[in-house]
Amino acid sequence: MHLRFFSIILSFLFIYHCGQAQTKSFTRHDTLRGSLSPLRTCYDVHFYNLKLKIDPDKKYINGCNSIYFKIIEPTTRIQIDLSSRLKIDSILFHNETLNYERDSNAVFINFKKVLAQTSSDSISFFYSGNPIEAKNPPWDGGFVWAKDAIGKPWIGVACEGDGASLWWPCKDHPSDEPDSVQTIFSVPKGLKCISNGNLEQEVCDKDFHTYRWKVHYPINNYNVTLNIGNYTEIKDEYIRPDGTILDLRYYVLLQNEDKAMEYFQQVKPMLKCFEEYFGKYPFPKDGYAIVETPYLGMEHQSAIAYGNKFRKNMLGYDYIVIHESAHEWWGNNVSACDHGDLWIQESFTTYAEALFVECIFDFNTSVNYLLRQRNYIKNSEPVKGPSNVNYHYWKDSDMYYKGSWMLHTLRSVLDNDSLWFSILKDIQQQYSQKQICSDELINFISQKGMINLRPFFNQYLLHTDIPAFEYKLKRKKNKFYLVYRMRASENGFSIPIKLKLQSGKTITLIADQVFKKVELEENDLKDFKIPTDLYYISGEKLN
Ligand SMILES: [Zn+2]
Structure with a gap:
């Protein structure tokens, strides 16, 4: 998922390590959010249509999410998640109001009759309120109500870990991604709103400007986002060696337009490297996009949040761009099925940074890069987190750096680069737009590598000692x-x-x-x- 803040300092500057190990205890809320109870497994979401009006002066949102789902097991009750600080205005099903109960951030919705298996249906969930403000985005999530240098509103939301339900109602578990999403955001006239995927429609009325965006692929809930500000759009293209084209878009604050076009030229060699290693960019219809944000960064699918203030490292690259873009493959295309398996997203992404260095420079430069990552390994907690709770233990960075070193070690163990790189591509292909759990991934790599890697992964994922x-x-x-x-x-x-x-x-x-x-x-x-x-x-x- 996202980069911890000391990763930027890995831009070959001096390093100051701030995280402190803490023992995490879980609450009833964590269990409701993180576990797959029958009230969640009974249905499968296939589409969200999120329509909201955003009032920056009042830091207030109101609107409706229409949730389209299939019934897997007949039921009269389902769980949807929404932050308890947001007010539920009504929940409609076939134009009838449904009853519900709230328990911390879970909403239990009661239907008047049994919903039969295999039916496809939808509810409209109307809500409003002041969503939580982020204390330290993107790590402590919420809305960011900032102003740009010329005093215009500059708004974003980052919610990995805390979950998308901190600002919109959804089935907030990593195992259930909708097949596609539409977002319709109304913002005060004069401001632009950038979301994921493609802009399909803009409508202006007296006071508000409404933007309709469409994502054509499965997407993690926490990746659904909005960015409001005085944005300008820079269009570009990546022309592949085979002549095919990927649309690129950079949304930056108007005052940064001139430098942005030049600055984001680094995107093309990066895409070339990642496509060589991992296969084609996974979301071609939506295109590749970067959006300048008032917080450091986040892997928002096809709308990557970028807030590193146009700072390159000594190698001439911006590691927020590299890290967050690598997540398009590791995290967004291949996603972890549970919060405890987040290492799958972060370990491969952090290792992808080193592969990028190898691709642009050489293997030795990449090993030097890895040796800098190694300084941050703490070995105080296992890399793999507990399952079925809302585990998001950002204070321990081992799923990034130790995970990266585990993969670097695995490459040395296999001692066969063509095999190693084919495994990386095979994972991307086999689990494209799917969610995967640790066990399945370990079995898959073992099978491809023709070696039992269970003890290898167990050692690095479940234990804290260095072999x-x-x-x-x-x-x-x-x-x-x-x-x-x-x-x-x-x-x-x-x-x-x-x-x-x-x-x-x-x-x-x-x-x-x-x-x-x-x-x-x-x-x-x-x-x-x-x-x-x-x-x-x-x-x-x-x-
Ligand atoms: Zn990340």
Whole structure:
């Protein structure tokens, strides 16, 4: 999902690490939001039509979301989620008002008769109020009611973690993405409103300007967004090596128009790299778009939030652009099925940053980039979070950096780049526009790699210790030996470690939990080094 704030500092500046590990406790609200009770699994959303009027002076929204769904199991009651601070005006079903009860941020809606299986139906959910304001966007979500440099309203909303239901009613669980979404936003005349997908209609009345946008693909609820401000649109095209074209659009504040066209030229080489590694841009009908925002960034699908103030790093790129765009593949095309599986989105995206560096520069520059990421690994909490609760533990960044190193290590373990890159593409193809859980992904990679990777993933996802390559250098008579093993929490954890020796020779040692011995040349034992630039392991010399 989104980039933590110290990631920008990874732009090769000095690094200041601010996160503190904390133990997270879960509330009833987290369970209602994060678990799949029968009142949620009984229906499957296929379309949202969200229509809202936004009043910046009063920081007030009101309108209706029409929720189109199929019934999976016959039911008389369903759960929809909406922040308890927003008022429900009415819920209509075939023009009749429905009864409901609220429990924290869940709304339990009662139908007057049983909704039969396989039927397709819809409810219209009218609501209004002052949505929560973001304290620290994008990490602590909510609305951002900002002003631009010339005093015009500049409004956005970021809600990953907190959930889309903080501002619109929906089935707020990652496992159920609608097949498409329409948003219709009315904003005060003189302001533009940018949402996801394509702008299909603009209507002006006396005081308000209404924008209708359409997303043609499945989308995570938290990616549905609005951006209101004094925007201008810059149109561009990415012409692929095969001659096909992808539409690009950059929405920036009017005063930034001149620099933006030049600045976002970095998008084209980036798309070329990502398409080579992961396959074609997943949402061609909607096009690729960046929207300047008053907060740092977020992977809003086909409307990527960008707020890094046009700052490039020492390599000449803007890592908010790179990271958030990589999410179009990892997170938006292939999405995690549960909050506990968010590592799938962030680990691959953070690793994609390093692949981008490799693509533009070379492998060594990318390893140097990864070594900077490695400084941030904390090993205080497992990378994989608990399932069935609304887990969004942004204070621990290991699903980003440790996840990235896990994938870098896996590439070294497979030691076959054509296999590794085909696996990345295969995941994108197999799970395109789908939600995937950890187990299924691990099985898929194991099958493609023809190796049981369960202990490997378990070690890095479920344990906090770094696997330690323990070794002794021994001399017996005139022979020289390396005695070694891998110490790790996960039973059965074993990886092949490729060692480059002083003699120039390369050997591969299968390191598991049992000590083994290999004979080496005397010279090989001098200045003996463990390749911690290629594997996320530590080297521990025993006496
Ligand atoms: Zn992210």
